Amino acid sequence: MKGAVDIAWWMLASGYLLMFIPLAIFRYYRSGLEKATVWAVIRMTVQLLLVGLYLEYIFKWDSPLINFTWVFVMTIVASYTVIKRTGLRLRMFFVPVLLSTLASIVLIDYYFLGFVIGLKNIFTARYFIPITGMLLGNSLKNVIIALDSFFRRIDDEQITYRWELANGATRSEALLPFMRFALKKAFNPLIATTAIMGLISLPGMMTGQILGGSDPMVAVKYQIMILVVIFSSTSLNVWLTIIFSERVAFDGFDNLRREIFSGHR
Amino acid sequence: MIEFENVSLNWDDRIIFRDLSFSVKPGEKVALVGESGSGKSTLLNLIPGFIPHFRGKIVVDGLILNATNVHAIRQKLAYVPQALQFTVFPTVKSLFFTPFSFVYNRKLKPDRKVVRMLFERFELSTDLLNRSVKEISGGQKQRILLAGALLLKRPVLLLDEPTSALNKEIKQAVADYILGLKDVTVIAATHDEYWMKKSDKILEIKNLHG
Numbered sequence: 001m002k003g004a005v006d007i008a009w010w011m012l013a014s015g016y017l018l019m020f021i022p023l024a025i026f027r028y029y030r031s032g033l034e035k036a037t038v039w040a041v042i043r044m045t046v047q048l049l050l051v052g053l054y055l056e057y058i059f060k061w062d063s064p065l066i067n068f069t070w071v072f073v074m075t076i077v078a079s080y081t082v083i084k085r086t087g088l089r090l091r092m093f094f095v096p097v098l099l100s101t102l103a104s105i106v107l108i109d110y111y112f113l114g115f116v117i118g119l120k121n122i123f124t125a126r127y128f129i130p131i132t133g134m135l136l137g138n139s140l141k142n143v144i145i146a147l148d149s150f151f152r153r154i155d156d157e158q159i160t161y162r163w164e165l166a167n168g169a170t171r172s173e174a175l176l177p178f179m180r181f182a183l184k185k186a187f188n189p190l191i192a193t194t195a196i197m198g199l200i201s202l203p204g205m206m207t208g209q210i211l212g213g214s215d216p217m218v219a220v221k222y223q224i225m226i227l228v229v230i231f232s233s234t235s236l237n238v239w240l241t242i243i244f245s246e247r248v249a250f251d252g253f254d255n256l257r258r259e260i261f262s263g264h265r
Numbered sequence: 266m267i268e269f270e271n272v273s274l275n276w277d278d279r280i281i282f283r284d285l286s287f288s289v290k291p292g293e294k295v296a297l298v299g300e301s302g303s304g305k306s307t308l309l310n311l312i313p314g315f316i317p318h319f320r321g322k323i324v325v326d327g328l329i330l331n332a333t334n335v336h337a338i339r340q341k342l343a344y345v346p347q348a349l350q351f352t353v354f355p356t357v358k359s360l361f362f363t364p365f366s367f368v369y370n371r372k373l374k375p376d377r378k379v380v381r382m383l384f385e386r387f388e389l390s391t392d393l394l395n396r397s398v399k400e401i402s403g404g405q406k407q408r409i410l411l412a413g414a415l416l417l418k419r420p421v422l423l424l425d426e427p428t429s430a431l432n433k434e435i436k437q438a439v440a441d442y443i444l445g446l447k448d449v450t451v452i453a454a455t456h457d458e459y460w461m462k463k464s465d466k467i468l469e470i471k472n473l474h475g
Contacts, residue, residue: 153353156350157350157351157352157353159346159347159350159351160350160351160352160353160354162310162313162315162344162346163344163345163346163351163410164363164364164367165313165315165339166313166315166339166342166343166344166423167339167342167343167344167364167367167370167413167414167417168339168340168364168367168369168370168417169364169367169369170336170367170368170369173366173367173368177353177354177363178353180353181353251317251332252317252332252335253314253315253317253332253335254335255314255315255317
């Protein structure tokens with residue numbers, strides 16, 4: 001089998017014509033989304049082209065130190081994005097979110113790349129960078145939903161939280177219903193998409209591998225594993241993020257600090 | 266014994282309490298009264314340490330309220346807030362039994378007979394336990410929380426408007442039962458005249474300021 005047909009640069013440019021469909025719809029309904037859409041597509045293009053350039057060199061050098069540094073930078077950007085999107089205070093949450101993200105990808109990467117795939121060097125650029133990128137990208141949305149629903153719900157239902165504390169709960173016991181709520185919010189959509197995988201959607205990684213010339217069954221095996229790995233790393237990341245964040249989010253009396261929300265003065 | 270000594274509280278540059286001092290004896294039934302917004306609920310929330318940035322001293326059963334003692338103090342209390350929320354609990358059963366799942370309360374988990382007796386006293390059906398929290402009325406939720414608090418067998422009950430969502434007959438039955446409990450200190454923020462009448466002491470917030 002040979003690799004995917006290359007797309008000529010000018011043909012790539014013609015592909016952008018498809019963006020006129022959403023832009024026309026947004027414009028017709030005066031949704032105000034046009035500018036943000038154009039900006040998002042420009043950012044996506046520039047970022048991916050830069051990544052393409054970087055990856056060419058990173059794959060050529062294939063140095064564990066550079067590869068790990070690259071993944072570390074990706075983790076910093078992911079942690080920053082999570083906190084910004086949840087409206088929590090960056091200064092308070094950056095370290096807990098960064099640590100939990102790093103811990104979850106290190107553990108899961110080590111098991112998946114070192115044991116399941118059986119790589120001698122798990123930092124091999126061809127595997128380490130794209131797999132970790134996929135883990136980060138896919139867990140991002142769930143971590144945002146979990147963290148946001150957890151802390152917002154405690155704030156909205158402060159009476160409930162206080163009722164538990166004042167009736168003998170430890171902080172962990174009082175937070176249990178909120179943890180359950182956040183897990184349901186974050187994982188119900190992931191459970192649903194995992195359950196219909198292959199029926200109404202062909203996942204991106206598998207499609208990419210088939211286009212790249214892989215045997216479909218090899219692509220399917222990788223896809224199955226990657227979905228399991230994403231599920232597992234996302235749950236670990238969500239759990240650790242909430243556990244680590246608890247340490248900064250409550251005062252010595254176990255009350256939720258109002259200043260964790262960036263809008264609070 | 267609960268003591269407030271020169272307790273002051275500011276919130277967003279607004280003075281809520283200024284040098285508040287009073288004491289409540291063991292077993293005493295106290296009605297906290299005052300206009301809406303006078304700070305009745307805030308005062309109740311000070312005792313379990315929910316508003317720690319006050320000045321002055323609060324002592325519960327010999328323990329000074331601070332970060333070290335707050336858990337020991339909370340273990341002496343049962344607290345029933347105004348029943349507005351609790352939607353994180355899917356069913357009434359999970360709401361009612363949640364306090365009995367805490368390690369400190371595990372031995373107090375009531376059997377079905379005790380629950381049924383207390384529910385009957387508060388004119389509640391145990392069928393409610395299988396309903397969703399969103400389906401039941403404010404008055405039902407209030408009585409369910411009160412029943413749960415009583416089963417915790419704590420020496421101090423803190424109640425925020427315990428009868429506000431109840432009709433007159435049930436109000437009186439609930440007040441008679443709770444205010445008739447010997448050896449239990451009850452501090453209730455209330456607008457209910459019958460409750461005030463049956464209490465040992467009425468504290469009007471505006472008269473407590475130094």
